[in-house]
Amino acid sequence: MSDKPKPQLVFVHGIGRPRDADEELTKWKRALASGARAAGFASEISALTMDWIADCSYAYYGDLFTDGEGQGADAPDALDEEEAAIVLGLLAEFLDEEAARPENRDNRALARVRAQVLPVGQPQGAGAAGRHVWAVATAVAALPGVAQAARWATASDVLRTWSQPARYLRRGDKDTEGRTLDARIRNKVLDCLDRERPAVLVGHSLGSVVAFEALASYDGPVPLLVTIGSPIATSGLIWPRLRPRPPATPGCVDRWLDFWDNDDVVVPRRKLANLVRPNEQGVTPTSQRFDSRMWWAHGAATYLERAEVAGPVVKTLSAGCAVPNVSAETAAAGSAEATAPAPS
Template sequence: MVLVHGIGKQYLGRLSLHGALAAAVVDGVERAGGEGLLTPQDIDIAFYGDVFRKRARGVRGEDEPRRVADLDDPFEQRLLLDLWRAAAVAEPDRVAAPAAEGTRAPTPVTAQRAMNALLRSRCMPGAVAERFLLGTLRQVRRYLNDPAIRQYAREAVTVRLTPDTAVVIGHSLGSVVAYEALCAEPGSAGALVTLGSPLGMPKVVFDRLEPAPLDGRGAWPHCIRSWSNLCDRHDVVASVKRLGPLFDVPGGRRRVDDHVLDNGWKVHDLGRHLTDEATGRAVLAALRATPGL
């Protein structure tokens, strides 16, 4: 099994992530009734976070944004506004919807309003939420717009795949990396599990995928047999909760199995996704469908 992390991991590494995340995967599988079927040693980490460090090898580094005024890139501003809209839909009791000006070209004032609104949502709790969100915007933008970063991240996934890989799990931006890597993978990876995924976000993510969607439908990675997608109902990163309408293969031959979770106050947290019984069931089903397991 290969696990692909999300944003904000640039100061960690493959082995430093492994312990807690591998244990969480095992906990989720055991909660779903698969006790003894999986051990932490069966789980590998595809690590690409170091490509976002200031002095990443082969890639020009960028300073991390520290305040909303640093968002001078139109893509980052647009993504911030899209997250604001998603938060207003998910939590109308906590987050006011953007005014009419939010539909026009982003401005510094609009961006600040978007940030203030998002900090009231369940998806962005805590004192470090603003810096975290600013870093998220920049990492998503750099992945989708810098071919060198895109290639580095994908290769971090493909190098971990083996003929025995039964499941690939991708979280947040890592779900985009995993999806694109599997679309280009000639072998077999069994099943894909996406957690808190922004794959369905129109324009900023979905329409920029490789391979490009055709007629409003994204490609199904030919190397996988099944795909489960899970997200918290308040997760603004996973603004499109159901990926099936975007990625299902016509005729019912391949369908995304979509689930909505409740992760408490850490709605986007990878550990909480992994220990949820629904995630465990998705992983367990993929393992049981793998010949020889």
């Protein structure tokens, strides 16, 4: 065995309803193992799925978005005026991005929906903001092509995509101890980390924002940060609200890889590599684009199964510790588990 401290691999999820963290951890590891095989790291698959190569954890915070009765911000009147204004801004930028796509330049339905979105901050009257957001979300869910590509069948589906980032960025929802929702979410990530050991973090969607902000206050070694399907560069509402300001690569990060799919409806066209300031080591994000031509390109597993994503993760972890000697039968069992189909 190596004398080096065993690395950590921390997954940070994005939006969605409450989920089983253990099941999600297994799904993410299987998807990453599939990508590792594609990247030529077949011998490391068992070490990855059985936590020999690293201690793997899933920073779960989805339950913090509910009120204890399963009611989230994807229901009518669930958003306050500030949250509604943020959602409207995010929807406006999303619709502008979609309108700029060549296939949508003559999409009159999209243009009509975009015209319904009021400028952020425009007075609307008590209770009107939530109703207006719901009306816009309903119209977006009905957009042909756009809604199907984003897997939006209802207004709740639309709001689930944008209301959780809005609530996080609002920096409100204090608990009995005075901790805001965004701080409690970041603590879920920090609680997974041991400052005495190197850590690789993989943040998906909203999880990329959470990981980025959490690492700003972290002083342990992070040889690799990976962001996938990230909305960090969304110019209207997310980028201006990031903390700390101006946004820079966290000082603890030695390397930052950002992967985005051109068909991912959540990712803006502005790229992190052109925006984020370097840390003291001169580290800035390196972005790589995919063109999957998929109806649903935003899923975490869709990214993790790619060799380009999994390869650097496994290579970085492999450099951090030695794989223990195991029997051929045990290794084969771990490999078989890893290559089971991973949902996207």
